[in-house]
Each structure stands twice: as structure tokens, then as C-alpha cells.
Amino acid sequence: MRLTCPLCGPRDRREFYYYGSDDYLNRPAEGDGPQAWDAYLHLRDNPAGITHDLWYHDMGCSSWLRVTRNTVTHEIHAVDAVAAPAKGGAK
Template identity: 70%
Template sequence: MRLTCPLCGERDRREFYYYGAEDYLHRPSEGAPLSEWDSYLHLRDNVAGVVRDLWYHEAGCAQWLVVTRNTVTHEISGVELVAERAK
């Protein structure tokens, strides 16, 4: 699988570290019940279809990316910088 980093261009997947689903960016608030933290840390959906995941370009520009991909066809339909989304 190849990912196209917005800063470095097309690269092999082995340059990146897969971190998990995009919702990992939306952590429970301080003082949230333990059940919310448990779900946040341990429960993940195993979606068959389009997902948005966090990837870290470890062997490249050291940027966090949101990758939109299809888990069935392995098609990558988008890559964007997390830093750009925060603006």
C-alpha cells in the first residue's frame, strides 16, 4: 500500500505508523465517567468500507495525517495533515 503525504509525496506504507481511527482525536473530557474512558481506550469498530484513520509519518516529515481509505478495496481516497484541519 502506498500513501501520498501532502509534504513528501507518494511513499510506501512502511514509512508510516498506523495509530487508529480518527475519533481517537476526540477524547473524553476531564472528569468524564470511567465507562467513557474505557470505551475510548479499548473499544474499536471494525468497519468494512470507508474509514478515516490517523497515521504518523515516522520515516519522513514527522507529521500526523488523516487517511481516508476503504478497508475492503484498500483504495486511498484522501490524505490530509492533522495540523491543517486544526486551523
């Protein structure tokens, strides 16, 4: 699978680290109970079809990316930057 980084262009997926669903960005609020944190850390859906995932360009520009892809066909529909690259730039 190849992802097109907005800053680096097309790259092999091995340059990226997969963090899971973009729901990963929605942390429980301060003071939420153990059930909320358990669900956030351990419970994940495994949908068939279009998903929105969070990826980190570890071996490139250090950008956080939101990847829209189809888990059935492996087609990549979009790759969008979520956050600016970490200070220090590319590795």
C-alpha cells in the same frame, strides 16, 4: 499500500504509524468516568468500507495525517494533514 504524504509525496505505508480511527482525536472530557476512558482506549469499530484513519509519518516529516481509505478494496481516497510536523523537521 502506498500513502501520498502532502509534504513528502508517495511513500510506502511502512514509513507511517497507524493510530486507528480519527475518533482517536476526540478524547473524553476531564472528569469523565472510567467507562468513557475504557471505550476511548479499548473499544474500536472495525467497519468494512470507507474509513477515516489517523496516521503519523514516523519515518518522514513527522506529520499527522487523516487517511480516507476503503478497507475492502484498499483504495486510498485522500490523505490530508491534521497537524503541522513536529519541531525539528524530518528525520
